[in-house]
Amino acid sequence: MKINVFELERIQSMYENKVAYNFTETGVYPYTLKELFSPEELEELLSQRLGYGHTNGDPGLREAIARLYPRAEAGNVLVTNGSAEANFIAIWSLLEPGDELVLMLPNYMQIWGLTHSFGARVRPFHLIEEMNWGPSLEQLKEQVNPRTKMIAVCNPNNPTGAVLSEIEMRWVFKLAEQVGAWVYADEVYRGAELDGNETPSFYGHSDYKKVIVSGGFSKAYGLPGIRLGWLVGPFDAIARCWGYRDYTTISTGIVSQWVAQRVLQPEIREKVLNRNRARLKDNLNVLQQWIGKYKGLFSFIPPRAGALAFIKHHLPIKSREFVTRLRVERDVFVIDGDCFGMEGYLRIGFGMEKEYLKAGLARIEEFLKDIT
Ligand SMILES: Cc1ncc(COP(=O)(O)O)c(C=O)c1O
Structure with missing residues (x-):
């Protein structure tokens, strides 16, 4: 089977471990096991027997994940290798060639690429910058039709950090229900809200039952290295x-399951998410002050959630040339809007350590002097 290149992931994989300042990271600065657990707990980890375990996920872990969703129980949960595998399996199992999927754009382009590869058609609806990255409901309504098998959103959104309102969520349910389509929500950024108000999940939020969502530990929890995610949906x-x-x-x-189950204990979960939100708030402040110095060059709607800033630029060069030269000449790596089909934008991850962020921004500053 031929596939579309997943440009964003390919470009990241090529350079993220080679540059001095990697600003393509999409989550919060990761934890170490030592920061998370006591020596006694780590002893317990060392004595885990490394079998296959339950292939759908440890029952205790599935129960802990289910508690994050209204009216869910362990049977509603499948534990996966990252939310990437959750997305893959959902799209692979629910779409047939010839189906149509109505997809929120911009978006992490995995579902876009998979849908094309599986021979289904993508009909986009867009988040509009002039509407604070709110969705065009007109376009959403236009795109949904009897061939629509699924409406897929990324909420909170990568790359804009936008969060759908209650009314917008209701529209998604209503339109899906009209044609009997699945609602699919990639919610891996849930828990990384800068104001601390957790985004409601699409799962269990409406009487409409054809709803399936993905989540995971890689963004809000700062644990991408455990490669743990999940799907929650009907039995x-x-x-x-x-x-x-x-x-x-x-x-x-x-x-990974051992770590995940402990991190979901309510008091640990709260501690982890609070630390991460505090870091995000602090760093977003640094980034906004920096952007403020370049009013003519950049415009920016701050994210409501997540560790990503999607910034419009008015630079004299194209985004792709900017990021390539910035990487080669100053060893700083950011993502260009082209990876989302949106020339004229830059995506900067700001979930890292504050001093690292400041030092990388100083290098971008030097580069800006070279080109403006
Ligand atoms: C919206 C979104 N979904 C899914 C993924 C995959 O993440 P992971 O498999 O690490 O959970 C990413 C990674 O950047 C993402 O941004």
């Missing part, structure tokens, strides 16, 4: 997804 859909997962990775790692 039969989750059982079907489990069958598809038999063909991908069979199960998730025992060590």
Whole structure:
């Protein structure tokens, strides 16, 4: 099967570990095991037997994940290798060639690429910058039709950090219900809200039951290295997804599941998310002050959630040339809007350590002097 290149991931994979300042990171600065757990707990981790375990996820972990959603229980949960695998399995199992998927754009382009590769059609609806990155409901209504198999959103959104309002969520449910389509929400940024108000999940939020959502530990929790994510949906859909997962990775790692289950204990979860939100707020402040110095060059709607700033630029060069030269000449790596089909934008991750952020911004500043 031919696939579309996942440009964003390919470009990141090529350079993220080679540059001095990697601003393409999409989550919060990761934890170490030592920061998370006491020596006694780590002893317990060391004595874990490294079998396959439960291939759909440890029952205790699935229960802990279910508690994050209204009216969910362990049977509604499939534990996956990152939310990337969750997205893959959901799209692979729910879409057939010829189906149509109505997709929020801009977006993490995984679902876009997979849908094309599986022979289904993508009909986009856009988040509009002039509407504070709110969705064009007109366009959403136009795109939904009887062939629509799924409406897929990324909420909170990568790359804009926008969060759908209650009314906008209601529209998604209503339009999906009119044609019997799935609502699919990639909610991996849930928990990374800068104001601390957790984004409501699409799962369990309406009487409409054809809803499936993905989540994971890589963004809000600052734990991308455990590669742990999940799907939450109706029993039969989750059982079907489990069958598809038999063909991908069979199960998730025992060590990762051990970490995940403990991090979801309410007091640890709160501590982890609070630390991460505090970092995001602090760093966003630094970034906004920096952008403020360049009013003519950049305009920016701050994210409501997440660790990403999607910035419009008015530079004398194209975004792709900017990021390539910035990387080669100043060793700082950011993502250009082209990766989202949006020339004229730059995406800067700001979830890292504050001094690192400041030092990288200083280098971008030097580069700006060279080109303006
Ligand atoms: C919106 C979104 N979904 C899914 C993923 C995949 O993340 P992971 O598999 O690390 O959970 C990413 C990664 O950047 C993302 O931004």
